[in-house]
Amino acid sequence: MKGGGHLPVYLPWITENINGLVVTSLGLTLISTVLLIFIYQRFRKITAMYGDLMKGQEGRNLEELLLENQRVNMEASQRLTQLETAVTKLETESEEMVRHIGIVRFNAFENVGSDQSFSVALLNNHYNGVVISSLYGRELSQVYAKPIQKGKSTYLLTKEEEEALAKAINK
Template sequence: MHQVISNIQLFSPYIIIGLSVIVILLFIIVLVQGKAINNIESRYKKMMRGTSTQNLEELIINNLDSINESEEKSKECLKEIKDLKKKTKSCVQKIAITRYKAFEDIGSDLSFSIAMLDENNDGLILTSIFGRNESTTYAKPVDKGISRYDLSEEELDVLNEAINKVN
């Protein structure tokens, strides 16, 4: 025991220097850890900003509930979009019109043909022939881009123009 004490006394300056270095290192570690804790605390406060709760678990649960609600609304919107796509397929999507002189003795382009088609090229051709003494309007149905009635040159032109329109 006496020898241990004499060894300690002999190496006491080195032990004191070593312990001082360890204390300085520990002090530096405490400072670094304090800075890291401050950074984490500021990030936590930033994340919790605008909430009345001080509990991270409540905030996460509220956010998850909000996400679930948003997913449900998104699914509803997608379903509505599919329904609307089905409905719009049968709506008039392609329209073409041409005006022309049906008779040489009429001064202006007062006659016209209009083609109105849906996505499947189903619809009608509406034609109005204007003459000096009378005016006639009639419609011809179109099924998949073809009419079962004879079409005039102007009606064929307006039908082809409508069919070739891109949605």
């Protein structure tokens, strides 16, 4: 026989072991079937996960979604940086704004009642600012302002101005 000269040598072995070959073939078929079922189940699970991931995206692919997400994150990061800068600026500016106020009303002159005169202390967080006093009289009213640095004035303060300053500092 041409090209098949070795077949007669194996033919007796095949016929002697046909039962084992059939069992082996069935075993391999069973293992292959189990593996195919396992792969199919994994494929269905991955397909379902992909469907959930893409739900509501109207045909957009994952790369488009990731690029859009990256763009949104960059914009949010830039906005956060802007907000941090603005907050730092506001914190610095707020240190100089009036934060502590003390006011005292009093009668500057004996013949005028109703505590129409006053002293008011307006201070920032460093206790810098001003004390303003208004002295009210029937025929004359006067307003004075005295600068305050670190809770002290280089000008002589009246009892009412000192009281207003103390109220502002102790708040």
